[in-house]
Amino acid sequence: MTKVRALVVDDSFFMRKLISDLLSKSGLIEVVDTAKDGIEAIDKIKKLKPDVVTLDVEMPRMNGLEALEQIMKNHPVPIIMVSSLTKTGTDTTIHALQLGAFDFIAKPSGAISFDIAKVKDELVDKILIAYRQKEKWIRQWNINKKGFISIRNQTQKYIEQLKDNQNIQGIVAIGTSTGGPKALQEVVTKLPKNIPYAILIVQHMPAGFTKSLATRLDSISEIHVVEAEDKQALQPGTAYIAPGDYHMVVERQSNQYFIRLNQNDPVGGHRPSVDVLFKSLSDVPLNKVMVIMTGMGSDGTKGLQSMHKDGNVIRIAEDESTCVVFGMPKSAIKSGVIDMIVPLYDIANKIVETIQKQRGWQSWN
Template structure:
């Protein structure tokens, strides 16, 4: 079959390499061109085989997946899908991989050597196929420079700007993203000043357990506070609340001027929980607030229907990430197609565009 997706499978377990290879080769859309047993082997074989997609295990001897990923992304930028364990350490490493440039990840169902990997067979096929269609420029290290992610990175210092006139309209920022989102969120949240006069709500499509690591990582390198949202959180300016995997994020007035987050596990919407549509629809019911809705990189159309509800409810500005910088242009494209988006901007301009509307 012509135009098959060429895949390199990297795992230190021979059993896992065979299983993943068999899953992919059973599908005529794929051709596994080779396998590698550690990071060093992977770097060499990426140069040699020039695959369309690499499946890369995180935990390997000699050179682990994180180190290999950084080398691959700096020398031969390639679409990479990580395979990781769901342990706390596995989640943290997976998050680093996303921030280093991996397109997506697959959580192994039962540890490093998962005898029941067939449970995620369809997910492997879908994510490798999706990765093969990704805009390489959208995640190029050179194109989108990211903050180095080391333990000693300090939150950027922000200058306090004295306001000559207090804006009486309260503002609320709500961001939706999916594939490619962790790096996009890093670009945006680390550029927002601590003094931002609004709370920020974030829906990032991710399984339970991974959003907590994402929030902790972003909090460590941002001037604003970043946390995984908890039921009952009262919204505060200068804090970003990331919806936990497996829960929809909604808002309610809780008396006085307080707006409270509540989380629920009602049915997924178009396969998503958390869902951007659900968050936007809930935000639309909050009165006396001016809203800034942001749709960034991601597969599918989550957020487009919610944006219609949000716009029809009143004072909302909508910002979408451009095709040029989106890893996957699906979500921004669907939002733009509603004709309700006010600005389409490159990723590196999203934070300043948010601030323009906060301060206006």
């Protein structure tokens, strides 16, 4: 097998050495060089043309976000952000993912993590996946640079029909993993502010990052986006993102619906788990639009299988052509529970159309 050629970028000599040694010992990755900041990284990417880059977030001269923008503009390559669990680190990482970074790894114990070996397997796996997806990912990035055909105008004509209502009339549930932050930006920012459904989101992320993701999406969306809280009442026009390291479920009390968070055992290696959320919705007597998007593995399939097969539940899977990793949607599609297979840039439109049909409108004009 040809080794994956990686460039390691970190302002700490110790971290560059530790990460390089970990990757080299895998036997699958060749570290072609290292760089101490964004300026040096750009120069070495231009000269060495690595397959994948690991990029630190907080660096002098040019930080990870600034470097990412320059790299993606001039020399696009799959980039794994390596972030410390600080507010600055998490905020910048979420922004980076939405600007085109392939994925991220959280340093276990701050900027200089001598225990980085704890995430060795995860880091190696993500680099190998980035390498396998490289050509497809670069093609998608070039499309994104030119801009997907915006569906904002298509969605806008429906807004008058989606009237404000203090009682939710249904639920949109979204599950995603690798590539999810960028995919969520494509979908959530195109939903109209007075959508009569609550939106529940499970994105595989560690604690700390989901708050930054919610804040970032809220700042660029018409709907309200928050990190979910325990015992929080669901409201229409609001998206709730499951906090990292917590499962999110929905409970009914009288005629109201509430979020409940728990730290029960991970399911399929995940907490939060898409399956856990989806299964909790199986007996909720509301219209539901279930969406499974880009991500590794099969999380979400069992949850979709638990749904009653009736007109009140529509299941949407992201099309392979726009997935960063076609794992979760592929599993759901193969199981036979999917009603629509939709490219990323049209998912928001299909959600709105489905809501209208579920509410009994036969004409969109």
